[in-house]
Amino acid sequence: MKRNLLLTPGPTQIPPKVGAVLGEPIIHHRTPQFQTILKEAVEGLKYIFQTQNDVYILTSSGTGAMEAAVCNLLSPGDKAICVEGGKFGERWTELCKAYGMKAEVVKVRWGQSVQPGPIQKILDTHKDIKAVFITLAETSTGVDTRVKAIGEVVKNSSAVLVVDAVSGLAATDLQTDNWNVDVVVSGSQKGLMLPPGLGFISVSKKAQGLIDQSTAPKYYFDLKKAKKAAASTDTPFTPAIGIICALNESIKMIKADGLERWLAHDIRLAKGVRAAAKAMGLKLLAEESALSNAVTAIRVPEGIDGEKLVKTMRDTHGITMAGGQGEELKGKIVRIAHMGCLDEYDMLTGIAVLEKVLKEMGYKFELGAGVAAAQKVFNS
Numbered sequence: 116m117k118r119n120l121l122l123t124p125g126p127t128q129i130p131p132k133v134g135a136v137l138g139e140p141i142i143h144h145r146t147p148q149f150q151t152i153l154k155e156a157v158e159g160l161k162y163i164f165q166t167q168n169d170v171y172i173l174t175s176s177g178t179g180a181m182e183a184a185v186c187n188l189l190s191p192g193d194k195a196i197c198v199e200g201g202k203f204g205e206r207w208t209e210l211c212k213a214y215g216m217k218a219e220v221v222k223v224r225w226g227q228s229v230q231p232g233p234i235q236k237i238l239d240t241h242k243d244i245k246a247v248f249i250t251l252a253e254t255s256t257g258v259d260t261r262v263k264a265i266g267e268v269v270k271n272s273s274a275v276l277v278v279d280a281v282s283g284l285a286a287t288d289l290q291t292d293n294w295n296v297d298v299v300v301s302g303s304q305k306g307l308m309l310p311p312g313l314g315f316i317s318v319s320k321k322a323q324g325l326i327d328q329s330t331a332p333k334y335y336f337d338l339k340k341a342k343k344a345a346a347s348t349d350t351p352f353t354p355a356i357g358i359i360c361a362l363n364e365s366i367k368m369i370k371a372d373g374l375e376r377w378l379a380h381d382i383r384l385a386k387g388v389r390a391a392a393k394a395m396g397l398k399l400l401a402e403e404s405a406l407s408n409a410v411t412a413i414r415v416p417e418g419i420d421g422e423k424l425v426k427t428m429r430d431t432h433g434i435t436m437a438g439g440q441g442e443e444l445k446g447k448i449v450r451i452a453h454m455g456c457l458d459e460y461d462m463l464t465g466i467a468v469l470e471k472v473l474k475e476m477g478y479k480f481e482l483g484a485g486v487a488a489a490q491k492v493f494n495s
């Protein structure tokens with residue numbers, strides 16, 4: 116049987132213990148039994164989000180939680196800053212436009228991390244900005260945003276700071292409360308090692324003020340309904356019961372290690388992969404100061420078909436890495452995730468297969484150099 120190792124930044128590998136819970140018989144959601152599970156899940160998420168704010172569980176992929184943020188915080192005609200440094204930053208702008216809000220776009224070159232300066236400038240000159248939308252781990256480019264510095268700027272304005280942590284949560288540090296983040300959105304199929312199907316959103320008091328005033332159309336993602344239901348440990352609609360039960364198992368795994376150690380593990384894997392790329396003569400897409408701990412984007416060498424590379428690794432060797440997204444990066448990069456339950460041996464396997472296929476495709480380098488460099492990092 117061919118292995119199927121997912122080294123993609125979502126969906127990620129599901130640990131056997133979590134998978135076992137997913138296989139259990141379903142229970143009904145309007146029961147004291149499920150209430151206990153839901154309460155534990157919300158408390159567990161607060162630990163992962165590093166917040167005392169309210170956290171709601173939605174039944175959707177991560178984009179649903181992003182949409183919930185936009186249509187609950189803002190009203191048509193409202194102005195918001197959207198930072199675009201990749202595919203997912205662009206999604207904030209698209210969502211704002213879909214609901215008739217005005218997006219002040221801060222464009223960042225792909226591979227760079229946004230600086231607080233341009234955001235500060237717009238906030239100073241446009242006092243009516245209601246929200247600043249950024250991306251913690253920009254999965255399309257392998258860039259982490261320095262959220263703390265942005266939080267310092269936004270906290271002094273009347274705007275709320277909204278962070279897309281769909282792939283960053285439980286993969287790279289995000290101190291929601293310490294860093295003055297008002298709203299964090301995320302999803303289940305990345306750092307939390309679950310199937311897709313859950314969206315999460317945390318809401319600060321400042322953000323709740325905007326939610327109470329919002330006149331944008333909404334129904335399924337109405338956070339006032341979510342808040343009302345949460346008051347009696349309930350959800351407004353049928354939740355993804357099985358995935359919420361499994362969520363408690365994955366949070367238990369992270370808690371057993373402690374969040375800090377869990378995140379340090381991802382940094383270690385990221386360092387190993389970066390060292391391997393360098394030893395193979397490959398370039399990273401992201402600038403040194405912007406490198407993500409959640410995912411590394413490696414440039415495919417000149418003359419090599421990146422789409423064929425990803426396809427061969429997957430179809431012939433059972434190793435799934437992500438390719439590039441969008442016109443700019445299609446066929447030009449491979450992306451390797453460091454999140455979830457992946458370990459050093461998964462990284463070494465991925466690097467070995469990357470080396471093998473690159474060699475077969477004619478790239479000139481010393482076979483084994485990448486594996487050796489990663490081993491050195493992992494042995495140190």
Ligand code: PMP
Pocket residue numbers: 124125176177178179203250252253254255279280281282283302311
């Ligand atoms: N934001 C980021 C940073 C992501 O990585 C993703 C998923 N790749 C999304 C948003 C969208 O999430 P979903 O596909 O779960 O809707």
